[in-house]
Amino acid sequence: MTTFDDAVxxxxxxxMNGDHTDDNLVIVRAFAEPTATAATMTGLDAEAGIWSATVDGVERTVRVEWRGExxxxxxxxxxxxxxxxxxxAKLGIAADTH
Structure with a gap:
């Protein structure tokens, strides 16, 4: 498995947390916690992204698997x-261009 150093x-x-805060929430709502009110990317590995999601006022760690390698x-x-x-697309909203 590919690993990434702390600097990466x-x-x-x-x-992601500075320029794409809304994107974090879209990803978390679509693939992990549909009722999340906030999401912050906290890490990643070769298999998934890791977010802290706020659901009902409680922070939860969620992993969302990548679609490719x-x-x-x-x-x-x-x-x-x-x-x-x-x-x-899953949530039926227009995607911002990146």
Whole structure:
């Protein structure tokens, strides 16, 4: 299994939580916690993204599996965008362009 160093994980989660806060919630609502009111990306590995989701005022850790294989930093971006696009489609909302 591919692993990513802490600097890569910090960069990805920082970008998602700084520039794509709404996308985090769309992903979590579509694939983990439909009633979540907030979501923050906290980590990732080669198999899944990891989010902290707020559900009924309680924070829960959720894992959402990637749709494809992660092998390098470029593949992380591709998979996050694919996951978000699939999440928006599942929820029936218009996906933002990234």
């Amino acid at each position: 994980i910090k960069a990805v989660t920082g970008h 992660l092998t390098d930093r470029a593949s992380i971006r591709r998979e996050v965008v694919a996951l978000y696009t699939a999440a928006a």
